[in-house]
Amino acid sequence: MSVSVDSGGGKSGKKSVNADLNLVPYIDLLTCMVSFLLITAVWSQLARLEAHQKGQGQAGEDTPPEKQLKLVVVVNDEGFNVVADQDQQPIPKKGTEYDYEKLGTELKKLKDAHPDKGDVQVASEDQIKFDVLVRTMDTALTARFPDISLIDAGGAGI
Amino acid sequence: MPIKPAHPHLYHSVTLEVAKAKLSHAGRKSLDAPLNLVAYIDMMTMLVIFLLMSFSATGEILFVQKNIVLPNAQNWAELERAPVIGVSKDVVTLDGSQVATADDLMKDSNTGDFKITELHDKLVTLKNNYKLLHPGEDFNGIAIIQSDKGVEFKVLKKIMYSAAVAGYQNVNFAVVPKTKAAGGPAE
Numbered sequence: 001m002s003v004s005v006d007s008g009g010g011k012s013g014k015k016s017v018n019a020d021l022n023l024v025p026y027i028d029l030l031t032c033m034v035s036f037l038l039i040t041a042v043w044s045q046l047a048r049l050e051a052h053q054k055g056q057g058q059a060g061e062d063t064p065p066e067k068q069l070k071l072v073v074v075v076n077d078e079g080f081n082v083v084a085d086q087d088q089q090p091i092p093k094k095g096t097e098y099d100y101e102k103l104g105t106e107l108k109k110l111k112d113a114h115p116d117k118g119d120v121q122v123a124s125e126d127q128i129k130f131d132v133l134v135r136t137m138d139t140a141l142t143a144r145f146p147d148i149s150l151i152d153a154g155g156a157g158i
Numbered sequence: 159m160p161i162k163p164a165h166p167h168l169y170h171s172v173t174l175e176v177a178k179a180k181l182s183h184a185g186r187k188s189l190d191a192p193l194n195l196v197a198y199i200d201m202m203t204m205l206v207i208f209l210l211m212s213f214s215a216t217g218e219i220l221f222v223q224k225n226i227v228l229p230n231a232q233n234w235a236e237l238e239r240a241p242v243i244g245v246s247k248d249v250v251t252l253d254g255s256q257v258a259t260a261d262d263l264m265k266d267s268n269t270g271d272f273k274i275t276e277l278h279d280k281l282v283t284l285k286n287n288y289k290l291l292h293p294g295e296d297f298n299g300i301a302i303i304q305s306d307k308g309v310e311f312k313v314l315k316k317i318m319y320s321a322a323v324a325g326y327q328n329v330n331f332a333v334v335p336k337t338k339a340a341g342g343p344a345e
Contacts, residue, residue: 023195030202037209042218047234048302048330053322124311131307133314134229134333141233150329152315 049137051122051150069114071145072121073103074153075128075136082106098132100139107143119147126152220304220332223251229307231333238300240330241284243277243317245305250317252280263313272319281324301326 074081080091080103091102111117120140124133137148219237222228225246244251250258257277281301289297301321305314318329 023199027195027199027202030199030206033206034202034209037206037213041209041212042214044218044220044222045214045335046220046222046228046237046332047231047335048237049231049234049333050328050330053318053327053329124315126310126312126315128311129307130305130309130311130314130331131229133311134231134307134331137331138231138233150318152311 049134049141051137051148053149053151069117070121071110071117071119072123073107073136073140075122075124075132076153077125077127080136082110084110098135100135103136104139104143107140107145111144118145119149120145121149121151123151123153220302223304226304226306227308228304228332228334230336232336234333234335235330237302237332238330240298240300240302241281241326242302242304242332243321245303245309245313245317247306247308250274250277250313252277255280260309260313263316264310272316273323274316274320277317278320278324281321281326285325297325298328299326300328300330302330302332304332 070083070085072083074083075098078090079093079098082089082091082103089106091099091106093099107120122133122136122140133150137150140148216236219239220242223244223246225248226244242253244254246260248260249256250260250263257280258274263274285297303314303317303321321327321329
């Protein structure tokens with residue numbers, strides 16, 4: 001199994017400079033690599049979204065050392081309600097869909113006003129679907145709030 | 159002089175060049191055929207490049223369970239090895255074994271206790287096993303919830319509560335990574 005390289009010489013009495021490339025080791029290497037990569041291939045690419053638990057029973061309960069802005073995004077059937085201490089900003093649904101765009105804008109405004117604030121609580125009611133919660137947390141992460149807690153709306157104290 | 163098996167031959171005295179050529183196969187076309195391997199090597203090289211690009215050193219940590227459709231997320235992180243709690247619309251599993259049914263979880267608790275006993279006990283066992291196997295390491299308390307996108311928070315909060323009581327306070331949700339403009343996992 002070889003491939004020859006023909007330089008066109010060798011016709012005028014000179015020694016031929018044609019060379020045969022031995023491709024057997026190269027094909028062996030390729031075959032082994034393909035076999036190994038096919039066996040170890042990961043076809044389903046999954047990832048994770050981090051969330052902490054606070055206000056769920058005794059676990060994860062900690063008291064802040066000093067008075068800080070308490071930021072809570074309440075998710076209910078009517079839409080979102082962004083609560084920053086005493087200020088509330090309801091974000092109603094657009095038809096049947098939640099308005100993630102406006103939520104992102106509101107959270108970005110809050111982040112710009114409080115750049116050191118990194119945590120936000122997502123308080124959900126019982127009937128809210130998991131997909132809505134994930135998209136809400138994703139919106140909060142996009143607005144540069146990396147520390148997200150998922151809590152029950154009943155335990156949010158609002 | 160070596161002994162040779164008998165074969166057709168001509169005596170030196172015979173000067174028939176045509177017959178000589180016939181007996182020594184000199185007049186026939188060679189039976190060796192060259193194989194064109196260029197296309198084969200090209201294909202193998204392309205295959206290796208594709209497989210190397212999709213190679214993941216961490217391996218397959220999470221298998222997508224049937225009846226579970228995962229939500230998409232833009233801000234994601236790489237998976238870590240942790241107990242996997244699967245939540246479909248019908249059943250709740252821990253590392254593949256059933257620990258509760260969704261019907262049980264949808265019922266309102268009379269006592270107000272959200273704990274799922276079987277899930278809690280198995281998670282405590284896993285935590286104790288981890289501590290025995292890794293005596294010098296801190297327990298990170300990470301559990302992965304692989305939930306269907308249509309599951310209600312009422313079910314999830316009971317699972318999260320059970321995990322928190324068992325010592326798993328850092329809950330990660332399995333998602334399908336969605337490409338974003340910046341690309342790459344979130345820090």
